[in-house]
Amino acid sequence: xxxxxxxxGLLESGxxxxxxxxxxxxxxxxxxxxxxxxxxxxxxxxxLKHGLVxxxxxxxxxGPERKRYAITEAGITDVAQWLATPEKPEPYLQSALYTKVxxxxxxxxxxxxxxxxxxxxxxxxxxxxxxxxxxxxxADQLICDHALFHLEADLRWLELTAARLDRLREAVTx
Amino acid sequence: xxxxxxxxxxLLAAADLRKVYGPTTxxxxxxxxxxxxxxVAVMGPSGSGKSTLLHCLAGIxxxxxxxxxxxxxxxxxxxxxxxSALRRSEFGFVxxxxxLVPELTCVENVALPLRLNGTSRREAERxxxxxxxxxxxADLGRKRPxxxxxxxxxxIAVARALxxxxxxxxxxxxxxALDSLNGERVMELxxxxxxxAGAAVVLVTHExxxxxxxxxxxxxxxxxxxxxxxxx
Numbered sequence: 001x002x003x004x005x006x007x008x009g010l011l012e013s014g015x016x017x018x019x020x021x022x023x024x025x026x027x028x029x030x031x032x033x034x035x036x037x038x039x040x041x042x043x044x045x046x047x048l049k050h051g052l053v054x055x056x057x058x059x060x061x062x063g064p065e066r067k068r069y070a071i072t073e074a075g076i077t078d079v080a081q082w083l084a085t086p087e088k089p090e091p092y093l094q095s096a097l098y099t100k101v102x103x104x105x106x107x108x109x110x111x112x113x114x115x116x117x118x119x120x121x122x123x124x125x126x127x128x129x130x131x132x133x134x135x136x137x138x139a140d141q142l143i144c145d146h147a148l149f150h151l152e153a154d155l156r157w158l159e160l161t162a163a164r165l166d167r168l169r170e171a172v173t174x
Numbered sequence: 175x176x177x178x179x180x181x182x183x184x185l186l187a188a189a190d191l192r193k194v195y196g197p198t199t200x201x202x203x204x205x206x207x208x209x210x211x212x213x214v215a216v217m218g219p220s221g222s223g224k225s226t227l228l229h230c231l232a233g234i235x236x237x238x239x240x241x242x243x244x245x246x247x248x249x250x251x252x253x254x255x256x257x258s259a260l261r262r263s264e265f266g267f268v269x270x271x272x273x274l275v276p277e278l279t280c281v282e283n284v285a286l287p288l289r290l291n292g293t294s295r296r297e298a299e300r301x302x303x304x305x306x307x308x309x310x311x312a313d314l315g316r317k318r319p320x321x322x323x324x325x326x327x328x329x330i331a332v333a334r335a336l337x338x339x340x341x342x343x344x345x346x347x348x349x350x351a352l353d354s355l356n357g358e359r360v361m362e363l364x365x366x367x368x369x370x371a372g373a374a375v376v377l378v379t380h381e382x383x384x385x386x387x388x389x390x391x392x393x394x395x396x397x398x399x400x401x402x403x404x405x406x
Contacts, residue, residue: 116393119217119382120402126386134362148383155382162395163219 002096003035004043005082008052008075009103015056015070018044028172029099044069052078079107083114086121089151101161105169115162122151180243181207185374186231186342191240193226200226201237202397208342213365213375215388220380223397225346228378232265232344233257262291266335266343266373268364270350272327274319274334281306281315284334291338305333308367325356332364336371343368346378361387
């Protein structure tokens, strides 16, 4: 999962401090793996350097200065490109795909589009494996079958998610 | 209404299809195209409208609006008899359950569409056996459908569908009633036989492993279709 893109996506709804970003990330995506503060700040400086976010304001307090970040037009374009790019089909990609779907819903984009693009990418891999299997020996067939069953499991998850998008939208935007 | 021109080079094309059954909208502006020799999977969840799309494409169901064009002819402009003749001569069908005639032997089942088209018994059964050989079920010729397994029955159904040398084979969940191994063999043989015969295939399935035998997929959801080749 791309933490940078996820944080950028979270900034689309409005400027936030680093601490708010961490809290929003942990709440939506970090149930079992919350972000470290260090990760948030290093990611934000990278995004700042690349012009994908800008400092929207600085609050001076007793402790260190608190920067408030806002997403730039280039940042919005970067999120859109990331969302539209299918993930490489491989086992256990659900967390990346889940993040994309939730962010699309949060930013009022078409989440069904993301699932459709991903299905097409998976099927492209499955066609290659099916063809290899047809030409190969039994060992090839078994190796390809293993990969095919994993890809099929992803797709079953994808179809179930597609069928539950309305409920998921309600849940994440509540 | 202005008719939408079918995509250049397409053999079978549909545009803006709508079909309503009582309170249910089965198709809501679906489109489709198939080129000669191409295998296209129609995917989508249960109730998405994919079977209705297949029935409209094959001229079995008349859409409420929209056009289906086969080889330059618009299906809605044809008479019922004309559409029936088209289905007999140009189209082949395989369904989830073989729908073989239980009283006939397997070779008689495969020969049946040829017999209905006027071919002599001897010639029809000779052609039927040659198709059964391709589908690896030639040894079952004298058995009746009740005496063969589900996978064998589907292979006989595929042989029957291809015996008239159709230009389009419509397959509606052809492996839906089979286990993985038998389903796979049916798909291998079906696609090999269709490709070698030059038949295009409209393959309706909700299974990704089956759709992986196609050249591309069209996704149907809520009665609307999406051609993934144009999206990606």
